[in-house]
Amino acid sequence: xxxxxxxxxxxxxxxxxxxxxxxxxxxxxxxxxxxxxxxxxxxxxxxxxxxxxxxxxxxxxxxxxxxxxxxxxxxxxxxxxxxxxxxxxxxxxxxxxxxxxxxxxxxxxxxxxxxxxxxxxxxxxxxxxxxxxxxxxxxxxxxxxxxxxxxxxxxxxxxxxxxxxxxxxxxxxxxxxxxxxxxxxxxxxxxxxxxxxxxxxxxxxxxxxxxxxxxxxxxxxxxxxxxxxxxxxxxxxxxxxxxxxxxxxxxxxxxxxxxxxxxxxxxxxxxxxxxxxxxxxxxxxxxxxxxxxxxxxxxxxxxxxxxxxxxxxxxxxxxxxxxxxxxxxxxxxxxxxxxxxxxxxxxxxxxxxxxxxxxxxxxxxxxxxxxxxxxxxxxxxxxxxxxxxxxxxxxxxxxxxxxxxxxxxxxxxxxxxxxxxxxxxxxxxxxxxxxxxxxxxxxxxxxxxxxxxxxxxxxxxxxxxxxxxxxxxxxxxxxxxxxxxxxxxxxxxxxxxxxxxxxxxxxxxxxxxxxxxxxxxxxxxxxxxxxxxx
Amino acid sequence: xxxxxxxxxxxxxxxxxxxxxxxxxxxxxxxxxxxxxxxxxxxxx
Numbered sequence: 001x002x003x004x005x006x007x008x009x010x011x012x013x014x015x016x017x018x019x020x021x022x023x024x025x026x027x028x029x030x031x032x033x034x035x036x037x038x039x040x041x042x043x044x045x046x047x048x049x050x051x052x053x054x055x056x057x058x059x060x061x062x063x064x065x066x067x068x069x070x071x072x073x074x075x076x077x078x079x080x081x082x083x084x085x086x087x088x089x090x091x092x093x094x095x096x097x098x099x100x101x102x103x104x105x106x107x108x109x110x111x112x113x114x115x116x117x118x119x120x121x122x123x124x125x126x127x128x129x130x131x132x133x134x135x136x137x138x139x140x141x142x143x144x145x146x147x148x149x150x151x152x153x154x155x156x157x158x159x160x161x162x163x164x165x166x167x168x169x170x171x172x173x174x175x176x177x178x179x180x181x182x183x184x185x186x187x188x189x190x191x192x193x194x195x196x197x198x199x200x201x202x203x204x205x206x207x208x209x210x211x212x213x214x215x216x217x218x219x220x221x222x223x224x225x226x227x228x229x230x231x232x233x234x235x236x237x238x239x240x241x242x243x244x245x246x247x248x249x250x251x252x253x254x255x256x257x258x259x260x261x262x263x264x265x266x267x268x269x270x271x272x273x274x275x276x277x278x279x280x281x282x283x284x285x286x287x288x289x290x291x292x293x294x295x296x297x298x299x300x301x302x303x304x305x306x307x308x309x310x311x312x313x314x315x316x317x318x319x320x321x322x323x324x325x326x327x328x329x330x331x332x333x334x335x336x337x338x339x340x341x342x343x344x345x346x347x348x349x350x351x352x353x354x355x356x357x358x359x360x361x362x363x364x365x366x367x368x369x370x371x372x373x374x375x376x377x378x379x380x381x382x383x384x385x386x387x388x389x390x391x392x393x394x395x396x397x398x399x400x401x402x403x404x405x406x407x408x409x410x411x412x413x414x415x416x417x418x419x420x421x422x423x424x425x426x427x428x429x430x431x432x433x434x435x436x437x438x439x440x441x442x443x444x445x446x447x448x449x450x451x452x453x454x455x456x457x458x459x460x461x462x463x464x465x466x467x468x469x470x471x472x473x474x475x476x477x478x479x480x481x482x483x484x485x486x487x488x489x490x491x492x493x494x495x496x497x498x499x500x501x502x503x504x505x506x507x508x509x510x511x512x513x514x515x516x517x518x519x520x521x522x523x524x525x526x527x528x529x530x531x532x533x534x
Numbered sequence: 535x536x537x538x539x540x541x542x543x544x545x546x547x548x549x550x551x552x553x554x555x556x557x558x559x560x561x562x563x564x565x566x567x568x569x570x571x572x573x574x575x576x577x578x579x
Contacts, residue, residue: 072547073544075547076547079547082558086558087554216538217538217539233540233541234540236538237543278568282566285563288555288557288562296551
């Protein structure tokens with residue numbers, strides 16, 4: 001690889017990023033501009049930014065590699081991402097989030113829930129959960145991005161980490177959410193272009209759509225015995241019913257990641273950046289195409305890499321990647337694609353890492369600066385400076401965590417963050433938008449139940465995380481408390497989310513209904529009109 | 535065997551991705567100018 005050429009490309013790319021960030025900086029005049037883009041962000045920018053924040057490098061390389069290992073059954077995940085993460089999220093959650101957020105003048109996700117239930121403590125609790133858990137997820141993305149810079153530029157990993165973290169912090173600090181979203185839109189376009197090129201070239205290499213699938217189907221007999229034992233039934237077949245891999249695919253990937261995305265604060269806040277429902281309708285179109293073109297393509301290509309490797313080296317993809325699924329996509333691109341495309345794909349991966357990371361550190365910073373600091377020090381009128389300090393602290397925490405935590409825990413960071421967010425926030429978020437009878441105490445109970453049950457499941461029940469954390473091993477001498485199949489493979493969302501929802505309903509019905517005047521302000525158009533004009 | 539896939543569920547997943555994207559595209563185009571903003575919100579803005 002020509003390091004000088006790639007270096008020049010990245011430098012030119014960063015110059016455009018700097019220019020867009022400057023544009024965001026110039027258009028940011030108030031706290032509302034800095035946190036929610038002044039509620040007037042273009043729908044194309046909003047949708048591309050939503051998608052680019054959603055799809056990180058690990059979705060393309062990591063999950064693409066998983067598809068290379070287990071096959072196209074993983075295609076149910078992008079289906080969930082589009083059906084739930086875009087269609088339902090934008091129309092069922094996005095519309096009321098935007099409306100209620102504007103009526104209550106909310107600028108962040110914790111503030112929206114806190115104002116809706118008239119509780120500063122709920123706002124502080126949600127912000128604290130974000131500030132505590134998000135650096136673990138941010139750490140995963142940061143390490144992925146730094147590893148990319150290390151390999152592409154032949155830089156020392158420590159320098160790569162500092163440079164990568166520093167560049168992103170700078171454009172988030174100065175550009176605010178407008179800078180983040182403008183840059184995300186550019187990064188999203190690069191990602192879509194790179195991934196569509198990859199799909200077309202892969203199908204072309206393998207003789208067309210049906211021929212490629214058929215060739216993969218014909219490789220069924222090559223599934224290694226170790227994978228067949230986990231439930232692998234071929235790369236174009238679903239895993240065996242009730243096998244270990246079936247539970248991982250259905251409970252962790254389809255439900256955990258598919259439904260977990262609904263309660264991601266960095267995604268929910270984007271609904272508050274547009275000025276009306278019209279923008280959300282338009283964003284549905286762009287968002288769905290984006291997810292299909294990125295995640296959908298990565299999983300198809302990851303699985304089809306098996307055919308290419310088998311034809312050229314007699315090996316299946318995981319063998320060609322020396323047993324490391326994360327290397328399947330990079331090795332395939334390096335070996336099968338024209339050299340010029342390797343550079344395009346490098347920029348695609350850099351874009352995926354940068355866009356997710358910038359969104360995470362913006363939300364982390366706003367939770368720390370706007371939601372926590374400003375609530376505890378209410379005399380501060382504008383939270384921009386506090387948010388900027390929060391962004392710096394958040395990125396430092398992520399780098400420190402990336403160094404301190406063992407690699408296997410960091411690798412589970414995405415699952416930990418998604419699991420905790422979904423169980424702790426989703427019932428409260430849905431109730432805030434749709435259930436008028438939900439009470440402050442009910443929301444407290446729901447968030448606490450969701451977070452605690454999730455953490456218990458991660459530490460003591462779900463093997464992937466409990467094994468990595470090691471707490472159960474230290475206390476009880478085994479990796480999980482219940483070893484009976486399928487429990488070690490059932491994702492925490494399967495029990496933490498229903499329990500959190502039950503806690504919300506039971507406690508809400510047992511406590512006094514919320515103030516009717518406040519509900520009028522949140523939901524009634526007439527009251528809203530009177531409130532604004534009166 | 536649909537589109538070369540061994541399992542109908544995987545073929546369905548492949549087609550479902552295309553179908554749900556098509557639904558989103560058609561929805562986005564059909565409701566391109568439809569708005570949920572009420573009069574008071576418009577005035578406030």
